[in-house]
Amino acid sequence: MNSVLSSVLFATAVVAGIGLLIGLILSIASIVMAVPKNEKAEALLAVLPGANCGACGFSGCSGYAEALSKGEAKVGLCPVGGESCAKDCAAVLGVDAGETVRQTAVVRCTGSLSNTSDKAQYMGLQSCSAAARIGGGVTACTYGCLGLGDCEKACPYDAIHVYNGVAVVNSNNCKACSLCVKTCPRGIISLVPVKDAAINLCSNKDKGAAAKKACKTGCIGCRICEKTCPSKAIKVENNVAFIDPDKCIGCKECVTVCPQKSISYFDTALLKQ
Amino acid sequence: MLIKTLVAVFLAAILTENYVLSKFLGICPFLGVSKKLNSAVGMSIAVTVVMVLATAVTFPIYTYLLVPNGLDYLQTILFILVIAGLVQLVEIVLKKYIPSLYKSLGIYLPLITTNCAVLGVTMLVLQKVTSTTAYEYTYLHALINAFGAGIGFLVAMVMFAGVRGKLENADIPKSLKGLPITLVAAALVSLSFLGFAGFVDKLIPLG
Numbered sequence: 001m002n003s004v005l006s007s008v009l010f011a012t013a014v015v016a017g018i019g020l021l022i023g024l025i026l027s028i029a030s031i032v033m034a035v036p037k038n039e040k041a042e043a044l045l046a047v048l049p050g051a052n053c054g055a056c057g058f059s060g061c062s063g064y065a066e067a068l069s070k071g072e073a074k075v076g077l078c079p080v081g082g083e084s085c086a087k088d089c090a091a092v093l094g095v096d097a098g099e100t101v102r103q104t105a106v107v108r109c110t111g112s113l114s115n116t117s118d119k120a121q122y123m124g125l126q127s128c129s130a131a132a133r134i135g136g137g138v139t140a141c142t143y144g145c146l147g148l149g150d151c152e153k154a155c156p157y158d159a160i161h162v163y164n165g166v167a168v169v170n171s172n173n174c175k176a177c178s179l180c181v182k183t184c185p186r187g188i189i190s191l192v193p194v195k196d197a198a199i200n201l202c203s204n205k206d207k208g209a210a211a212k213k214a215c216k217t218g219c220i221g222c223r224i225c226e227k228t229c230p231s232k233a234i235k236v237e238n239n240v241a242f243i244d245p246d247k248c249i250g251c252k253e254c255v256t257v258c259p260q261k262s263i264s265y266f267d268t269a270l271l272k273q
Numbered sequence: 274m275l276i277k278t279l280v281a282v283f284l285a286a287i288l289t290e291n292y293v294l295s296k297f298l299g300i301c302p303f304l305g306v307s308k309k310l311n312s313a314v315g316m317s318i319a320v321t322v323v324m325v326l327a328t329a330v331t332f333p334i335y336t337y338l339l340v341p342n343g344l345d346y347l348q349t350i351l352f353i354l355v356i357a358g359l360v361q362l363v364e365i366v367l368k369k370y371i372p373s374l375y376k377s378l379g380i381y382l383p384l385i386t387t388n389c390a391v392l393g394v395t396m397l398v399l400q401k402v403t404s405t406t407a408y409e410y411t412y413l414h415a416l417i418n419a420f421g422a423g424i425g426f427l428v429a430m431v432m433f434a435g436v437r438g439k440l441e442n443a444d445i446p447k448s449l450k451g452l453p454i455t456l457v458a459a460a461l462v463s464l465s466f467l468g469f470a471g472f473v474d475k476l477i478p479l480g
Contacts, residue, residue: 011344018334018351022358029362033369125442 040069040092047088049081051156053177068093079103079176079191102194103176105160105169107151108203109188110262111144113165116215132185141214143186143203151180151189171271194268197248198233198255200225202262205238212260219262225254278408279417281477286421288469292390293429295466296397299390303429304455306381307437313430316381321423323363323385324394327356328419331395332412336402352395360386394422433462 044065052060056077058067067073068089075095076086082102122131122138128150136142147165159173160180169180171194181189188203200219204211208220221239233247234254241263243254254263292298299320306316331352339345364382367375375382385391398415436458445454 007343010342011347014338014342014344015347015351015354019354022354026358026361026365029365033365035368035372 038066038069041065043092044068044089047081047085047092048078049085051080051175051177053080053156053175053179055079055177055179079178082175103191104171104174104194105176105178105180105189106192106199106201106266107145107160107167107169107184107189108199108201109141109143109145109166109186110201110217110264111139111141111166111215112163115217116140116144116165129183129185137186141204141206141211141218143188143205144215145186145188150183150185154179154183192266193245194271195245195248195266196250196268197245197266198243198250198252198263199245199266200241200243200263202240202260205240207239211239217260217262220260222259224257224259225263228253228257274408275413277477279414281473282414283417283421283424284476285473286418287425287428288466289471289473290422291425291429291466291469292393292422293426294463296393297463298393299388299426300459302381302384302388302390303426303433304452304459307430307433310431310434310438312381313434314427316384317423317427317430319381320385320388320390320426321420323356323360323388324391324419324423324426325416326359326363327352327391327395328398328415330355330359332398332415335399348396348399349392352392356391356395357386390422390426394419429462433459436462 041062042065045062048061048065050061054060056064056073056079058064058073064073064078068075075089075093076083078085078089081088117140118138119140120135120138122134124130124134126148128146128148131137131146131148137146139146145162145166147162147167149162149167151160151167152162156177156179157173157175159170159175160167161170162168167180167189169189176191178191181191183189186203192199202211202215202217202219204214204218206214206218208222211218211220219240221236221241223236223241225241225243226234226236229243230251230253231247231249233244233249235242235244241254243263250265252265255265286292290296293300293303302316302320307313331348334351334355335345335348339347339351360382364375367382398410398418401418402410402415437455440454440458449457
């Protein structure tokens with residue numbers, strides 16, 4: 001009985017002893033080789049949304065937090081966190097937040113299956129970046145949405161989907177992280193401020209006749225909107241109209257006069273919240 | 274003769290006794306981290322370092338502490354303890370002296386703590402010491418075996434990362450998408466490693 005007890009005790013002592021030894025070595029090592037922590041950066045990291053999307057221009061949230069803590073970056077660069085995040089960051093740093101405008105991604109194309117067609121049948125990889133490389137893409141419009149959903153796959157917020165052959169952003173879910181903007185091989189997705197304003201949903205830079213042939217709702221660069229706009233917010237460049245959302249007063253004149261109906265109106269009343 | 278046996282042990286650990294593809298240890302990181310080549314290589318290097326260090330520590334503990342005292346039944350729990358401590362130590366050292374490597378390894382280092390491939394390497398090597406082989410299995414052999422196991426892990430990971438890269442663009446039936454096709458691919462890669470059976474014995478005849 002005694003020998004059993006002593007062997008159990010010995011085994012326990014060996015395990016406990018090794019455990020203690022390891023604990024001792026680790027605690028000594030952690031004191032000797034301690035790395036000074038950047039407390040400000042950690043506090044900022046806790047405030048940031050942790051999406052690690054890189055829309056701020058830094059390598060993920062920790063990179064942005066570190067740049068913020070060193071004063072190398074401004075608050076409010078994070079489109080995902082938006083205004084509340086900017087305020088929290090400013091509170092940690094003790095500076096003024098300033099104003100941030102909420103943004104949303106917009107696909108500048110309305111080339112749905114009913115408005116345009118493909119010039120050939122595409123059987124290759126189901127990816128826009130692959131399809132765009134073959135003969136300028138299979139869509140009749142060489143500027144338009146390919147509709148294979150690369151943006152859909154890139155979006156972490158379930159905010160962009162392909163309906164009827166064209167990608168559409170759900171601005172309720174969009175956090176303006178610009179991952180879809182970077183992904184789109186056509187470069188037709190851009191960020192715009194969430195504001196009641198007219199927006200030209202066409203990117204076709206072809207001359208009028210060609211644009212009209214490619215798509216029913218293609219912008220033909222006719223300049224009627226430019227002439228009509230009372231606030232001089234519209235400029236036609238490269239055969240496509242661009243409406244400056246900062247100058248737009250939301251009178252909807254251009255939407256009414258556009259012969260191609262490529263201009264539509266961004267109505268914030270339709271958004272939730 | 275010593276060098277010959279060392280080479281044989283090293284090659285066997287990589288090819289015939291590959292811990293992932295032949296012994297099916299460390300499947301979790303093999304499936305989890307093999308999506309990208311970069312992270313696969315990073316993880317493998319971390320695993321190799323920990324395998325060698327762990328063997329370097331556990332082998333003497335087993336031979337000089339456990340066996341003489343008749344405590345060899347404690348090896349599993351003690352080895353886990355030692356490996357967990359070692360990984361922590363490696364993490365602290367890396368954080369201090371090579372922060373760039375520490376950042377790139379990221380979550381993989383703590384993951385190794387419970388990696389069964391590391392535990393497998395340290396424990397299975399002890400069976401070889403006791404079993405009858407054509408040559409004496411020494412501490413040096415154990416270390417080379419651990420290093421070879423790590424390199425074998427690297428080979429398996431890199432190969433599988435390549436296979437998965439191909440899978441990305443393949444048109445896979447919906448029911449097989451994701452993990453199922455990954456497991457099928459892993460099984461095929463593992464099957465191909467069966468072809469190495471007897472390879473080392475023929476290449477380097479011992480005894």
